Amino acid sequence: MNAEGIAFYLVSFLTMGGIYAVLCIALNMQWGFGGLFNAGIAGFYAVGAYTAAILTSATAPTHVGGFDLPILSGLLGAGVMAGVTAWGIARVCVRLKADYLAMASIGFAEIIRLVVINEQWLTNGSLGISRIPRPLEDIFSGRQAEVVYVVFVWLVVLLTYFVSQRLSRSPWGLVMRAIRDNDIAADSIGKDVQRFRVDAFVVGSVFMGMAGALSAHYFKFFSPDATEPLLVTFLCWVMLIAGGSGNNRGAIAGALLVWAIWSMTEIITSHLPVEWASRSAYLRMLLIGLFLQFVLQRYRQGLFPERG
Amino acid sequence: MLQFDNVSKSFGGVNAVDQCTFTIPSASITGLIGPNGAGKTTAFNIIAGHLFADTGRIVFDGQDVTRLPAWRRQHMGLSRTFQLPHEFSRMSVLDNLIVAAENRDGEHILNAIFRPGRGRTREQEARAMATRTLEFLEIGSLRDELAGNISGGQKKLLELGRALMQRPKLILLDEIGAGVNRTLLGKIADKILELNASEGYTFCLIEHDLDYVSRLCSQVNVMVQGRLLTTGTVADVRNDERVIDVYFGGGKYQEHA
Ligand SMILES: Nc1ncnc2c1ncn2[C@@H]1O[C@H](COP(=O)(O)OP(=O)(O)O)[C@@H](O)[C@H]1O
Numbered sequence: 001m002n003a004e005g006i007a008f009y010l011v012s013f014l015t016m017g018g019i020y021a022v023l024c025i026a027l028n029m030q031w032g033f034g035g036l037f038n039a040g041i042a043g044f045y046a047v048g049a050y051t052a053a054i055l056t057s058a059t060a061p062t063h064v065g066g067f068d069l070p071i072l073s074g075l076l077g078a079g080v081m082a083g084v085t086a087w088g089i090a091r092v093c094v095r096l097k098a099d100y101l102a103m104a105s106i107g108f109a110e111i112i113r114l115v116v117i118n119e120q121w122l123t124n125g126s127l128g129i130s131r132i133p134r135p136l137e138d139i140f141s142g143r144q145a146e147v148v149y150v151v152f153v154w155l156v157v158l159l160t161y162f163v164s165q166r167l168s169r170s171p172w173g174l175v176m177r178a179i180r181d182n183d184i185a186a187d188s189i190g191k192d193v194q195r196f197r198v199d200a201f202v203v204g205s206v207f208m209g210m211a212g213a214l215s216a217h218y219f220k221f222f223s224p225d226a227t228e229p230l231l232v233t234f235l236c237w238v239m240l241i242a243g244g245s246g247n248n249r250g251a252i253a254g255a256l257l258v259w260a261i262w263s264m265t266e267i268i269t270s271h272l273p274v275e276w277a278s279r280s281a282y283l284r285m286l287l288i289g290l291f292l293q294f295v296l297q298r299y300r301q302g303l304f305p306e307r308g
Numbered sequence: 309m310l311q312f313d314n315v316s317k318s319f320g321g322v323n324a325v326d327q328c329t330f331t332i333p334s335a336s337i338t339g340l341i342g343p344n345g346a347g348k349t350t351a352f353n354i355i356a357g358h359l360f361a362d363t364g365r366i367v368f369d370g371q372d373v374t375r376l377p378a379w380r381r382q383h384m385g386l387s388r389t390f391q392l393p394h395e396f397s398r399m400s401v402l403d404n405l406i407v408a409a410e411n412r413d414g415e416h417i418l419n420a421i422f423r424p425g426r427g428r429t430r431e432q433e434a435r436a437m438a439t440r441t442l443e444f445l446e447i448g449s450l451r452d453e454l455a456g457n458i459s460g461g462q463k464k465l466l467e468l469g470r471a472l473m474q475r476p477k478l479i480l481l482d483e484i485g486a487g488v489n490r491t492l493l494g495k496i497a498d499k500i501l502e503l504n505a506s507e508g509y510t511f512c513l514i515e516h517d518l519d520y521v522s523r524l525c526s527q528v529n530v531m532v533q534g535r536l537l538t539t540g541t542v543a544d545v546r547n548d549e550r551v552i553d554v555y556f557g558g559g560k561y562q563e564h565a
């Protein structure tokens with residue numbers, strides 16, 4: 001590979017890495033600050049991706065829309081839809097205790113998967129939605145467009161980081177940490193624990209939805225395959241735990257590092273003989289698991305602990 | 309200040325609190341004593357709103373609060389400490405107190421994102437008050453420690469400080485002396501007396517050490533097996549045959565006392 005090739009490999013790496021960074025900071029708002037166990041990240045990601053896809057893609061005879069709206073409205077719509085969905089779920093599992101929420105969110109993500117596969121009129125089923133635009137497409141093309149897009153993604157990463165930092169430093173963030181450490185004591189000092197948990201769950205999900213939108217615009221095509229829980233939920237958790245939950249910079253570092261390893265394992269497994277190829281996904285998971293073990297043995301709180 | 313009116317609460321088959329009635333007069337320091345398992349902590353949990361009574365009523369400051377969640381009762385002026393430490397372990401000692409001050413503006417998530425200036429003043433006030441409170445409790449030197457790392461006795465003081473942050477009317481102290489050394493224990497007693505005398509706080513405390521109770525409390529309620537056995541001054545209660553029987557006499561009740 002020549003220098004240009006490497007540079008563009010890096011661009012595509014940073015694009016996906018950035019999308020994961022958004023997901024990971026969003027998960028940090030829920031788990032790192034508030035101790036909320038969201039096991040359905042893929043569901044919010046899918047809601048966001050499909051919302052953006054339907055809002056911004058060209059009109060298609062096969063499914064509802066597309067509405068050909070500007071990309072920013074797709075991004076915004078994705079956040080709003082994911083947030084509203086999260087609010088609904090949060091209202092249903094009233095207490096939002098770790099275990100209930102985990103189960104409810106897994107269930108929700110599965111329902112979303114079934115919906116996107118089966119509700120053809122809405123999502124075009126397993127064929128997916130195509131002709132999703134990218135920003136400034138008519139001005140830049142080819143590799144220039146890739147560079148434009150990586151900048152766009154990292155602007156959203158910055159926005160997410162900025163919001164998350166503000167939240168963590170605010171009195172709201174202090175209450176969230178108190179709830180995470182001891183919800184009964186938080187109740188006893190007059191905090192409406194449930195309200196704060198709903199807040200955190202919704203705001204994190206908004207950004208998960210936006211991450212979904214980013215990936216829809218990146219691939220210009222979105223199908224149910226992209227909402228695979230292994231690829232979204234599992235990886236995102238590994239990223240946050242390895243990077244250091246409670247720390248936004250740790251979330252970004254974890255996202256990039258784990259994504260780098262995940263991409264490299266693909267290079268390794270693609271050289272395996274064919275009879276192994278079908279098992280490659282499991283091998284890659286195993287490698288990622290080993291990596292997490294390795295990090296946690298050395299750094300119990302992840303690479304960036306909460307208090308530096 | 310508070311009426312605990314014919315309250316019952318059972319867990320499975322255990323009647324932890326059983327048709328129990330007592331009051332906590334305003335501006336008093338009232339004791340709640342009884343052998344282990346008598347239902348004292350359960351009674352506190354019901355008063356504070358961490359458990360709900362099966363039957364009976366809780367009237368606080370003239371209002372029926374039986375069905376109100378804990379955090380609402382706290383806004384009305386009811387604070388507590390816990391028998392087992394309930395610190396916010398991964399936060400600093402100072403932050404444990406700051407968070408206990410109410411900051412209505414700053415705690416709103418939209419303000420936190422879009423108008424971070426809102427609530428800053430309040431936060432500064434809370435910080436100043438938290439610092440003063442830590443000084444008052446003589447644990448100012450611990451302000452930057454992680455609360456999870458301080459000693460059991462220090463956690464008791466931290467919880468007392470946290471309970472004071474919203475200037476409550478009534479403070480429930482559940483075995484504030486347990487696991488605390490003699491010197492610290494004396495210090496806590498002085499603080500309680502001082503807060504009661506100079507600031508008019510009402511206290512209700514669960515305590516096993518009767519000398520300690522007699523030093524602090526004007527009045528004590530004695531609970532046995534979920535019921536109120538008797539009520540009176542420490543001297544009265546100490547001479548009561550039934551109390552002597554279950555509390556002092558019967559060795560089997562004393563194993564943890
Ligand atoms: N959450 C609970 N679940 C089941 N039983 C409980 C619970 N809390 C207390 N109990 C039982 O209720 C009784 C009273 O306990 P408690 O109120 O802690 O007594 P005390 O504080 O006076 O020592 C005990 O028999 C105890 O085992």
Ligand SMILES: [Mg+2]
Pocket residue numbers: 348349350391
């Ligand atoms: Mg007890």
